[in-house]
Amino acid sequence: MIVKYGGNAMKSLDLRRAVAAEIAALRAEQTVVVVHGGGPVIERELAARGIPSEFRAGLRVTTPDAMDVVEMALCQLNKQLSQDVGHAVGLMGRDSDLLRAEIFDPTLGRVGRVTGVNADVLRALIGAGLTPVVGCVAVGPDGDALNVNADTAAGAVAGALNEGIVFLTDVDGVYRTYPDPASRAAHLTRAEVEGGIQDGWIAGGMIPKVRAALDALDRGAPFAVIASGMHAGALSAAARGEAGTRITP
């Protein structure tokens, strides 16, 4: 299974370690590949350097200067997460062409669209009993770094490995009337997702997440669930289909 782990569910050290412990426990039952972002860490490092950045439809407009900071921040986080999870190897998408990408839209700067995944590297690590922990910086056609939204990166990895995916975040799933948790949808079809984006009740960072879930299903993932990483036991409940929002074709 692929676990996408993002910034909002790793805001404190305690939370980060709790999720890492859940990932480690899940490994007793199944193979796990972690793909991570780190929006809040990136935000902090950009602010410390006085580099402004803005989001368009959930994607960070990434100047070359911002790209350097994104890569530096995610590389450090990658090592911390790998250590937290244990028996893990931390890699960035740039290592061994793990994530290949092209420029998504020139107006967004160095933001990448994934064009290929080196699944063999992941299989080799898994075969050696190690858990791959992948940071979402891809290699572009020029060999330079491209900033890929971590949900998008995780969806592409799930599709390439034909494995199910759980996107961990700071909400219990997709809410029909955000921010009311009671309005969580247990299931959403592609048509409902597209309608939700159009009508505006799926917004901001949830847009790349639902799109990545659909993309993962299109590329061969058997299931895709968006769930909370904020409560103990949430990951295993989501893996059993008992929590979160399951996106269906």
Ligand SMILES: Nc1ncnc2c1ncn2[C@@H]1O[C@H](COP(=O)(O)OP(=O)(O)O)[C@@H](O)[C@H]1O
């Ligand atoms: N319909 C919705 N249901 C739940 N969350 C939503 C919805 N629409 C927008 N959101 C926002 O999406 C956020 C999750 O995306 P994001 O902040 O990018 O998470 P992460 O950093 O975990 O990847 C939620 O915290 C919420 O603010």
Ligand SMILES: CC(=O)N[C@@H](CCC(=O)OP(=O)(O)O)C(=O)O
């Ligand atoms: C292009 C783009 O938006 N990239 C993201 C990559 C990190 C990410 O996605 O982190 P979360 O999973 O914590 O949101 C960014 O720069 O914030």
